Amino acid sequence: MKPVNAVITKVVEENPTIRTFYFDTSFEPVPGQFVMVWIRGVDEIPMALSCDNAITVQKVGHATSALFELEKGDSVGIRGPFGNGFDIKKGHIALVAGGLGAAPLAPLAEKARSAGIKVTTLLGAKTKEELLFRERFEAVGEVRVATDDGSEGLHGYVTQLLDDEKKSSQIYCCGPEIMMKKVLDKVPASKAQFSLHRYIKCGIGICGACCVDGLRVCKDGPVFSGDVLKRTEFGVYRRNECGERVRV
Amino acid sequence: MLSLTLTGINLKNPIMLAAGIMGTTGGSLKRMAESGAGAVVTKSIGTAPKAGHNNPSMVEVDCGYLNAMGLPNPSYKNFQEEIDIAKDGGVPVIASIFGGCSLDFSEIAGTLRADAFELNVSCPHAHGYGAEIGTDPALVEDITRAVKDAVRAPVWVKLTPNVTDIKSIGLAAQKGGADAVVAINTVRGMAIDIESGYPILGNKFGGLSGRAIKPVAIKCVYDLYETLDIPVIGVGGISDWRDAVEFIMAGAQAVEVGSAVGNNINVFNEISSGMEAFLEEKEWTLEDIHGMAHKV
Numbered sequence: 142m143k144p145v146n147a148v149i150t151k152v153v154e155e156n157p158t159i160r161t162f163y164f165d166t167s168f169e170p171v172p173g174q175f176v177m178v179w180i181r182g183v184d185e186i187p188m189a190l191s192c193d194n195a196i197t198v199q200k201v202g203h204a205t206s207a208l209f210e211l212e213k214g215d216s217v218g219i220r221g222p223f224g225n226g227f228d229i230k231k232g233h234i235a236l237v238a239g240g241l242g243a244a245p246l247a248p249l250a251e252k253a254r255s256a257g258i259k260v261t262t263l264l265g266a267k268t269k270e271e272l273l274f275r276e277r278f279e280a281v282g283e284v285r286v287a288t289d290d291g292s293e294g295l296h297g298y299v300t301q302l303l304d305d306e307k308k309s310s311q312i313y314c315c316g317p318e319i320m321m322k323k324v325l326d327k328v329p330a331s332k333a334q335f336s337l338h339r340y341i342k343c344g345i346g347i348c349g350a351c352c353v354d355g356l357r358v359c360k361d362g363p364v365f366s367g368d369v370l371k372r373t374e375f376g377v378y379r380r381n382e383c384g385e386r387v388r389v
Numbered sequence: 390m391l392s393l394t395l396t397g398i399n400l401k402n403p404i405m406l407a408a409g410i411m412g413t414t415g416g417s418l419k420r421m422a423e424s425g426a427g428a429v430v431t432k433s434i435g436t437a438p439k440a441g442h443n444n445p446s447m448v449e450v451d452c453g454y455l456n457a458m459g460l461p462n463p464s465y466k467n468f469q470e471e472i473d474i475a476k477d478g479g480v481p482v483i484a485s486i487f488g489g490c491s492l493d494f495s496e497i498a499g500t501l502r503a504d505a506f507e508l509n510v511s512c513p514h515a516h517g518y519g520a521e522i523g524t525d526p527a528l529v530e531d532i533t534r535a536v537k538d539a540v541r542a543p544v545w546v547k548l549t550p551n552v553t554d555i556k557s558i559g560l561a562a563q564k565g566g567a568d569a570v571v572a573i574n575t576v577r578g579m580a581i582d583i584e585s586g587y588p589i590l591g592n593k594f595g596g597l598s599g600r601a602i603k604p605v606a607i608k609c610v611y612d613l614y615e616t617l618d619i620p621v622i623g624v625g626g627i628s629d630w631r632d633a634v635e636f637i638m639a640g641a642q643a644v645e646v647g648s649a650v651g652n653n654i655n656v657f658n659e660i661s662s663g664m665e666a667f668l669e670e671k672e673w674t675l676e677d678i679h680g681m682a683h684k685v
């Protein structure tokens with residue numbers, strides 16, 4: 142597909158570095174799917190859908206900075222939704238979110254709750270102000286919090302909250318790769334799903350730029366089962382835009 | 390029944406992975422090998438790490454795919470490890486390489502260990518590389534000879550269709566000592582976003598691949614088969630076994646599959662089994678259908 146024109150209908154400042162952009166178009170994603178967002182004349186970047194019609198973006202580079210310049214009424218080009226999304230399991234699920242990793246997990250929490258699944262969320266961020274989508278998670282289940290600076294909840298990393306969650310029917314995780322690797326090392330791998338981020342170019346499973354070993358993050362993922370990831374370079378290497386190995 | 394020897398390399402089947410597809414990591418090449426490819430060709434590798442063009446670098450259009458990746462690669466200095474991992478897939482690994490002059494090409498080929506080299510003198514959208522070289526018969530001959538002098542492995546030259554007469558470029562490669570030619574690379578193309586007027590690709594224009602270019606590629610293969618004494622490898626728009634058979638009938642000794650991998654990671658196994666069943670039913674061999682369109 143060519144990019145579809147999507148007009149921004151609302152911009153919400155979640156915290157000083159994270160904004161949610163709502164569009165006039167619903168993409169009807171499976172939670173965990175992503176779209177390629179084309180900021181015309183600048184670049185095109187992969188972003189998780191945090192709602193049917195919204196992306197939540199952290200200002201980190203030239204493309205996200207350009208996106209932050211856009212306001213209600215401006216438009217971007219969007220391809221997608223792409224990728225597989227989370228496989229929602231019955232029972233009592235646990236979500237482990239670090240920073241912006243809460244973006245694809247919030248719609249998962251809501252969809253699971255509406256299907257009668259019990260949801261517990263472990264939510265981590267640098268500071269209290271950066272705890273993303275706390276209200277959305279609280280609306281659908283128990284939330285336990287960790288902050289790097291101790292301004293709210295446990296003073297430390299969200300991975301330190303992992304305890305009983307090992308007994309959950311399924312664990313869903315998204316956040317910085319080092320944090321996800323810690324989760325993978327702590328929980329039963331076959332019961333955990335991880336949403337990965339990689340440098341994505343084509344977005345449609347052809348070029349191979351986003352591969353984790355042989356797995357295409359854009360097409361086979363971005364969500365992978367822990368037991369699949371255990372056998373890969375996940376948590377050890379990622380690839381930069383040239384395809385060079387870079388230590389995680 | 391599909392096995393063959395191509396430029397001295399033994400292949401279990403004539404269906405190979407094309408350059409630029411799933412070719413950056415050793416793990417992805419290995420996966421394609423394990424999915425039934427007769428051989429795998431790497432992403433084009435240059436002398437220095439290169440990030441490529443800004444996104445969008447590939448989009449699906451009505452009749453295929455437009456891409457302008459811009460030759461992103463980690464450089465040959467960081468690539469032997471990936472080739473070695475790919476070799477675990479159990480099929481020949483062909484290194485696609487590019488450069489701005491014959492010295493670049495021979496430096497890379499002289500250092501990398503691979504079962505063959507495919508010279509990319511045909512990428513349509515990288516300034517100073519690819520088709521800017523591959524449209525000049527003298528340069529093609531010069532580069533081919535330089536690589537032949539630098540390596541013992543077979544050397545294939547991948548040709549651009551964006552020329553008036555592809556036969557003259559094929560002849561130049563043959564004169565330079567090429568063991569085979571590969572035809573075709575993508576066809577120059579462009580798409581514009583009508584909501585804004587912006588060209589969609591980050592590089593503004595790029596190369597068209599997929600179904601739309603198959604008839605163009607078939608004609609190039611047909612012409613090269615008539616003109617050259619060296620084998621022709623066909624590529625361009627193959628997505629099923631019928632396409633592959635058509636290329637072989639046009640004169641290709643083997644084929645490469647690219648874009649079709651996106652929607653069908655199992656495409657190699659499917660083409661092999663389809664082709665095998667077809668040959669069995671027709672009571673033909675691979676050799677029987679090779680260049681058949683020229684003989685009937």
